[in-house]
Amino acid sequence: MQLSGRVAIVTGAGQGIGKAIALKLASYGADIAAVDVNLEKAQEIAKEAQSMGRRAMAIKADVTSVKETEEMAEKVFNDLEAIHVLVNNAGITRDGLILRMKEEDWDAVIGVNLKGAFNCSKAVLKYMTKMKWGRIVNIASVVGEMGNAGQANYAASKAGVIGLTKSIAREFASRNITCNAVAPGFIETAMTDALSDKVKEDLLKHIPLGRLGGPNDVAMGVLFLSSNAAGYITGHVLDINGGMVMA
Numbered sequence: 318m319q320l321s322g323r324v325a326i327v328t329g330a331g332q333g334i335g336k337a338i339a340l341k342l343a344s345y346g347a348d349i350a351a352v353d354v355n356l357e358k359a360q361e362i363a364k365e366a367q368s369m370g371r372r373a374m375a376i377k378a379d380v381t382s383v384k385e386t387e388e389m390a391e392k393v394f395n396d397l398e399a400i401h402v403l404v405n406n407a408g409i410t411r412d413g414l415i416l417r418m419k420e421e422d423w424d425a426v427i428g429v430n431l432k433g434a435f436n437c438s439k440a441v442l443k444y445m446t447k448m449k450w451g452r453i454v455n456i457a458s459v460v461g462e463m464g465n466a467g468q469a470n471y472a473a474s475k476a477g478v479i480g481l482t483k484s485i486a487r488e489f490a491s492r493n494i495t496c497n498a499v500a501p502g503f504i505e506t507a508m509t510d511a512l513s514d515k516v517k518e519d520l521l522k523h524i525p526l527g528r529l530g531g532p533n534d535v536a537m538g539v540l541f542l543s544s545n546a547a548g549y550i551t552g553h554v555l556d557i558n559g560g561m562v563m564a
């Protein structure tokens with residue numbers, strides 16, 4: 318699963334799962350572009366990757382913007398001379414029951430989680446096509462597979478990401494570009510810190526492995542799907558959820 322000589326873009330790399338993914342890919346040899354709306358945090362990740370001896374850059378970009386994602390891809394290709402791997406990880410939640418969900422909460426979540434993955438994929442695919450090699454890994458979620466009361470916008474965005482993944486996989490297979498998704502269960506990050514202890518206890522009853530996941534659990538799956546070892550896998554959704562949902 319060595320990634321030496323590969324250039325990987327990770328969106329939402331500033332913290333949580335994205336940070337773990339960026340540093341995992343760097344530790345296996347990849348040069349890294351850490352992309353986030355929070356430039357300072359992205360810079361910290363890039364510095365850490367540089368301290369491992371990798372080329373690394375931090376880019377401030379909002380994945381909802383076509384212009385910013387196109388400029389981001391162009392900058393990575395110009396500075397690091399390739400784009401081999403894209404991890405669409407940037408994501409947000411704006412939870413609420415449907416009858417109380419505001420239009421802006423629906424639009425914001427679909428905008429970052431689904432349109433953001435489309436924008437970044439479109440921006441890098443022209444470079445990957447030129448290179449005749451590419452790996453796109455989209456971070457979906459277990460709730461995109463099973464739904465979740467109070468998360469209609471989030472679950473719909475993640476189900477959409479799974480459809481996007483399979484469509485890219487079919488359109489670009491002939492160019493030697495694979496596209497897969499990872500569907501994490503409940504992972505301990507800032508996103509899940511907000512859950513009360515009671516909710517966490519209830520969740521654990523539905524997780525056969527008996528613990529919430531960690532960012533590293535997700536990063537290992539992304540590493541595999543980004544590597545040569547996964548060359549014959551495309552359009553797949555890899556569940557990393559402690560057995561919570563078994564397809």
Ligand code: NAD
Pocket residue numbers: 328329330331332333334335352353354355358378379380381405406407408409429433456457458459500501502503504505506507508509
């Ligand atoms: P997080 O909130 O800790 O980190 C998200 C990062 O994305 C932040 O650094 C943030 O600045 C960045 N970001 C947000 N909006 C952005 C935008 N418009 N453009 C660029 N960057 C943006 O979240 P996390 O828990 O690490 O989640 C990472 C991904 O994993 C998300 O897609 C999330 O939906 C998914 N996921 C998380 C869990 C979980 O339990 N934590 C479970 C399943 C899936």
